[in-house]
Structure formats: C-alpha cells, structure tokens
Amino acid sequence: MSQSDHAHDPHGHDHHDDAPHSTFKGYMTGFVLSVILTAIPFWLVMAGVIQDSGMTALVILGFAAVQIVVHMIYFLHMNFHSEGGWNMLALIFTAVIVFIALAGSLWVMYHLNVNMMPGLMKEYL
Amino acid sequence: MSEITHDTLAGSAEDGQRLQFHETTEHHPETGTLLGFWIYLMSDCLIFASLFATYGVLGRAYAHGPTGQELFDLPLVAMNTTLLLLSSITYGFAMLRMQMGKLGGVMVWLAITGLLGAGFLGLELYEFHHLITEDAGPGRSAFLSSFFALVGTHGLHVLFGIVWLVTLLFQLKKHGLIAENRRRLFCLSMFWHFLDVVWIGVFTFVYLMGVLP
Numbered sequence: 001m002s003q004s005d006h007a008h009d010p011h012g013h014d015h016h017d018d019a020p021h022s023t024f025k026g027y028m029t030g031f032v033l034s035v036i037l038t039a040i041p042f043w044l045v046m047a048g049v050i051q052d053s054g055m056t057a058l059v060i061l062g063f064a065a066v067q068i069v070v071h072m073i074y075f076l077h078m079n080f081h082s083e084g085g086w087n088m089l090a091l092i093f094t095a096v097i098v099f100i101a102l103a104g105s106l107w108v109m110y111h112l113n114v115n116m117m118p119g120l121m122k123e124y125l
Numbered sequence: 126m127s128e129i130t131h132d133t134l135a136g137s138a139e140d141g142q143r144l145q146f147h148e149t150t151e152h153h154p155e156t157g158t159l160l161g162f163w164i165y166l167m168s169d170c171l172i173f174a175s176l177f178a179t180y181g182v183l184g185r186a187y188a189h190g191p192t193g194q195e196l197f198d199l200p201l202v203a204m205n206t207t208l209l210l211l212s213s214i215t216y217g218f219a220m221l222r223m224q225m226g227k228l229g230g231v232m233v234w235l236a237i238t239g240l241l242g243a244g245f246l247g248l249e250l251y252e253f254h255h256l257i258t259e260d261a262g263p264g265r266s267a268f269l270s271s272f273f274a275l276v277g278t279h280g281l282h283v284l285f286g287i288v289w290l291v292t293l294l295f296q297l298k299k300h301g302l303i304a305e306n307r308r309r310l311f312c313l314s315m316f317w318h319f320l321d322v323v324w325i326g327v328f329t330f331v332y333l334m335g336v337l338p
Contacts, residue, residue, distance in 0.1 A: 094167040097171060102178050104178075105181065
C-alpha cells in the first residue's frame, strides 16, 4: 500500500473541535423566540383568553412543539450534517419512540379504563 | 479511524481502478464523545417520555384529593421558567467566551448559569415543601405521585447538572481551556439545554394544562 493510495481528507484534523460553532446572533435569536413562545402560552392560560379548555390545550401544545424545535436549532445546534448526520438520525429515532410511548400509553390506558372498569371510573377519578 | 485501501490482485489492477473501502467524503471527529453523549441524552429522553406518559395517564386521577387547579401556582412556575431560560442563554454566553478563548469570561458566565440553576432548584424545593405541608405529598393521589416523579426527576437532573458545573469550574481554574475541558463544556452545554427542552414539556403539559378546567 503506497502513500498515494490515501485519499486526502479535505478538512484536515488540525482543529479537533468538531462541535458546532455558535454565534451571539444565534443565541439571541433563540432566546428572544423562546421568551415569546413561553410568554404567549402562560398569558393564554393565566388570562383565560380561550374559553374552551381543549382548544387552549391544543394551542399551548403547539407553542411547546415550536419552542422545542427553536431550542434544538439555536441552543443544541441540531442540523443534518453534525457528526455525519448521526445526531439527527438518533434524534428522529428517539422522537418516533417517544411518540409511540406517549400516544400508545394514553390510548391503551384510556380504553382499559373505559372498557374494563366502567363502574369504577367515577370512584377512581 | 482507519483508512483501509485495498488493492486488487497485484498486477491485475489498473491505476485509478483500485477498490477503496474507506469513506472519502465524510469527516469523522477525533473522538465520538459528543455523539456518545448525544445518544445518552436521547436515552434520557426516553426516561422522561415514560414519566410523561405516566403523568398523562394518571394526571387527572385525584382520588378525591386536591386538583392541579387548586395546587399549581402559575406565577411561581413562570418565575421558574424564566430562571431556566435565562440560564440557557448565560450558558450560551459562556460557550461564546470559550470560542474567543477567554477563560475568565467562561468562568463568570458559568457561575451565573449555576446560580440561576440553583435559584430554579430553590423555588422547586419551596414548591414541593409547600405541597407536602398542605397534605398534597406524593402519597396523596396517583396524580400527585406521577407529578412528583416527573418534576422531581427533572429537578434531580438540574441538581446533577449544577454538581457537574461546579466541578467543571474547578477543572477550568486548574487546567484552563484545554481540549478536554472544551469537550466537557460542550457536553454540559448539551445537557443543560436538553434539560431546558424537557422543562418546556413540563410547564406546558403539567402546569399549564393542569390548571385548565
């Protein structure tokens, strides 16, 4: 095996901070966005803006989802190319499992309560 | 990381047609620490997912005891959320100082982050103490058991984050911004911001939705 067989790594290994490079602007954007996305749900609930509870719940869950994405991008620096994409792959995999665990538990336990112990439901609550 | 190139049988291979069994496009980090730590955080995420699911199932099982609407003090939760959010941005400032190579700035911002985290923990302990003295401890109902399990686990994470942060302050003081300490700062950064992400779920799913009629 001769030297010429080695393909040269275009990036080089001289700086081994493979971690993302963060900027003041990035952090401030993330911070301002999360302050807004936190303040609105608190205001919606504390001032009782929307009468319907189910609707309020949906709206604040939406705000939470957006804020989680904002934190992922601006604070945790998630993107599709850090660590060769493995970070994102692990995140997507975890999101799927988390969704199954949450939705599955709520679904199964709700139906168990309704179908298996209808008389006890009032006592239980 | 090994670069393996494999010649086909000597003589039969033409130049430029050699088989290559290594990636030429992807850049791998020197160590897999950051990726490994990320995987750990993802597994931690699953712990929180199961606690959230438990709370989701039991969150309205009051057993004739106090409800979230009666117990939760939203201004206190807003205060707690503010502290945690501020600590996220101050940690960000510490990371920016680290990029500039300013040790003093890193340590000051880290210390401020730690104080904000301690303030968060203090308020949470005050809330827990208040609940327990009002006969709304974890043994009162399934709702309160799952509440204490979820919020308490998050609080424990913050506590360990603070322990780690203080340890890191001593290491920074002793060794400065060496490669190992920079790696540790990156890992704690992920841990700290991750806890903030979990808290978004907690204040939305537990507190805000808990007081809805």
